[in-house]
Amino acid sequence: MLPPTMSKRDPHSYNDDAQPEVEEVAWRARVDFLARVLEGEVVLTLRAPTSSAQPIDLDTRDLAILSVSGDSGGRLPFSVGAPEPILGSRLRIELPAQARTVRITYRTSPEASALQWLSPAQTAGGRHPFLFSQCQAIHARSLLPIQDTPRLRIRYHAELTVPRALRGLMAAAFRGREEKGELAVEKWEMPQPIPPYLIALAVGELASRELGPRSAVWAEPEVVERAAWEFAGVDQMVRAAEALFGPYDWERFDILTMPPSFPYGGMENPRLTFLTPTLLAGDRSLVSVVAHELAHSWTGNLVSNASAEHFWLNEGFTVFAERRIVEVIDGPEVCALQAALGRRELDRALGRFAAQPELTRLHTHLAGIDPDEAFSEIPYEKGFLFLRAIEEAAGRPAFDRFLRGYVERFRFRAITTDDFCALAEELLPGVLARIDAPAWLDKPGLPPGAPESRSTRLDAIRALGPTLPSEEIGRAFSPVEWQLYLEQLPHPPGGELPAGLLAGLEARFHLTGSSNFEILVDWLELATLGNFAPALPRVEEVLGQVGRMKYLRPLYQALCARSETRPLARRCFEKYQAGYHPIARQVVEALLRG
Ligand code: BES
Numbered sequence: 384m385l386p387p388t389m390s391k392r393d394p395h396s397y398n399d400d401a402q403p404e405v406e407e408v409a410w411r412a413r414v415d416f417l418a419r420v421l422e423g424e425v426v427l428t429l430r431a432p433t434s435s436a437q438p439i440d441l442d443t444r445d446l447a448i449l450s451v452s453g454d455s456g457g458r459l460p461f462s463v464g465a466p467e468p469i470l471g472s473r474l475r476i477e478l479p480a481q482a483r484t485v486r487i488t489y490r491t492s493p494e495a496s497a498l499q500w501l502s503p504a505q506t507a508g509g510r511h512p513f514l515f516s517q518c519q520a521i522h523a524r525s526l527l528p529i530q531d532t533p534r535l536r537i538r539y540h541a542e543l544t545v546p547r548a549l550r551g552l553m554a555a556a557f558r559g560r561e562e563k564g565e566l567a568v569e570k571w572e573m574p575q576p577i578p579p580y581l582i583a584l585a586v587g588e589l590a591s592r593e594l595g596p597r598s599a600v601w602a603e604p605e606v607v608e609r610a611a612w613e614f615a616g617v618d619q620m621v622r623a624a625e626a627l628f629g630p631y632d633w634e635r636f637d638i639l640t641m642p643p644s645f646p647y648g649g650m651e652n653p654r655l656t657f658l659t660p661t662l663l664a665g666d667r668s669l670v671s672v673v674a675h676e677l678a679h680s681w682t683g684n685l686v687s688n689a690s691a692e693h694f695w696l697n698e699g700f701t702v703f704a705e706r707r708i709v710e711v712i713d714g715p716e717v718c719a720l721q722a723a724l725g726r727r728e729l730d731r732a733l734g735r736f737a738a739q740p741e742l743t744r745l746h747t748h749l750a751g752i753d754p755d756e757a758f759s760e761i762p763y764e765k766g767f768l769f770l771r772a773i774e775e776a777a778g779r780p781a782f783d784r785f786l787r788g789y790v791e792r793f794r795f796r797a798i799t800t801d802d803f804c805a806l807a808e809e810l811l812p813g814v815l816a817r818i819d820a821p822a823w824l825d826k827p828g829l830p831p832g833a834p835e836s837r838s839t840r841l842d843a844i845r846a847l848g849p850t851l852p853s854e855e856i857g858r859a860f861s862p863v864e865w866q867l868y869l870e871q872l873p874h875p876p877g878g879e880l881p882a883g884l885l886a887g888l889e890a891r892f893h894l895t896g897s898s899n900f901e902i903l904v905d906w907l908e909l910a911t912l913g914n915f916a917p918a919l920p921r922v923e924e925v926l927g928q929v930g931r932m933k934y935l936r937p938l939y940q941a942l943c944a945r946s947e948t949r950p951l952a953r954r955c956f957e958k959y960q961a962g963y964h965p966i967a968r969q970v971v972e973a974l975l976r977g
């Protein structure tokens with residue numbers, strides 16, 4: 384007999400795997416920008432009719448459940464449990480025997496954790512409001528009542544009613560728009576089964592440009608030309624990725640350039656990747672993020688982690704795949720430099736999590752832990768190095784066969800770390816033992832002998848140490864080289880910067896004016912820690928313009944590191960928090976508290 388806890392296989396869902404599974408979702412919602420809510424109705428179709436009367440538990444967060452009915456339209460008894468801080472509320476519905484569908488009418492809350500409602504002033508155009516969702520890891524439940532675990536894949540139909548002046552987009556196949564008076568009804572279908580965290584929508588004033596036979600870019604009209612230029616290489620990327628990992632299974636690969644408050648760099652919503660506008664550097668220097676989200680079309684969206692405890696399967700594989708795409712397009716040297724940058728980020732993240740070593744394992748245990756709080760670069764970069772270690776042990780040709788076999792075997796499924804290990808053992812016998820896979824997967828930190836990336840350009844940057852590069856050397860740096868240079872400089876208060884270095888850098892290279900956000904934020908962080916006052920107005924500006932957590936975190940942290948600048952951190956947060964995404968607001972709040 385299984386222990387009782389075995390029926391709950393995902394610690395972040397109320398789903399009980401002895402209960403019926405939902406296979407199809409038909410979702411209708413009216414987007415109310417005034418009240419900042421969705422008035423929703425969802426019809427859930429079970430994989431098979433129930434054999435006897437039994438309950439089904441759904442995940443919800445901050446939803447007002449208005450009615451629940453069954454196949455014949457008759458009301459079904461239901462109860463909404465007390466809200467748990469991480470999980471939200473369990474919605475239990477009592478199903479009769481032979482039940483096949485459940486219809487639920489409900490309303491979302493203005494505080495729905497998956498949604499950000501932007502006022503016109505928070506958009507580039509300034510004329511219309513904007514709405515977008517971000518469901519990974521466990522926010523879909525604040526949009527609709529659902530079995531919100533990636534273990535259970537769903538197909539869906541959706542219909543959104545939006546103001547006529549606006550355009551809705553979903554990460555699904557568009558099935559038409561009908562205008563009715565002041566409103567428009569738009570329809571989509573997602574025919575491939577997906578984990579619920581990949582449900583995604585955006586509503587706003589949106590325009591598009593074709594980028595290739597199966598790609599277009601969407602953005603506010605003010606931004607769309609710049610976005611089209613920046614992402615023009617996307618079709619070449621799709622073709623490179625197909626050559627590496629097999630056919631692209633999602634028909635289209637479109638891009639939506641988000642408003643600046645989007646809390647991530649990118650989100651791999653199927654058919655419609657969401658990207659931060661901070662990628663619009665004007666020189667295509669940040670498009671590896673596009674390669675990353677594209678790579679998720681195989682690793683993540685076809686083969687999905689069964690829960691957040693196996694998140695490394697999504698992100699570690701995707702960083703590996705991203706770098707293989709970069710290697711094909713930009714060459715091995717660029718790839719090695721990006722991997723070196725990743726290693727720096729890994730080391731910093733391992734330092735940050737020194738007090739919670741269990742979160743530095745690849746296979747984590749997250750009962751009672753919010754996945755947004757466990758989030759770090761560790762599953763990305765330690766996962767990448769683990770796969771590199773396997774690749775080195777097996778040889779590239781064998782590992783490439785394994786990668787394709789992995790996608791082929793597990794496509795449209797959700798898997799655990801054990802499933803991965805079993806296939807690795809089958810296709811690459813003995814390799815896991817050779818590299819001591821259990822140390823990688825179940826022990827904190829980084830095992831000895833982790834693969835290192837080597838490059839002569841990297842050596843040259845390291846040789847510079849804390850000296851000011853000559854005009855000639857600095858001008859020849861690529862953006863990644865600038866990042867590597869800045870990150871290898873000593874960071875106060877732990878490290879000591881040579882007097883005058885920050886002023887010298889600024890005078891010679893005007894880093895405060897950089898249009899590449901990666902360089903800019905690395906520089907502003909260092910300048911803040913190093914008490915270089917001329918950079919502070921730009922820090923404040925960035926905190927007011929951008930909501931990407933990757934940038935908010937180091938800048939707020941740097942401001943908090945010194946007593947002179949701590950009040951500025953508080954002032955900025957007071958002033959700008961209303962513009963941050965709910966998840967980003969939480970992260971900064973925790974940081975200011977702690
Ligand atoms: N899927 C992630 C974003 C994410 C992870 C959202 C967990 C919510 C919970 C996405 O693919 C990602 O990894 N984005 C990175 C980009 C990168 C590593 C190139 C980001 O946002 O910085």
Ligand code: ZN
Pocket residue numbers: 675679697698701
């Ligand atoms: Zn990712």
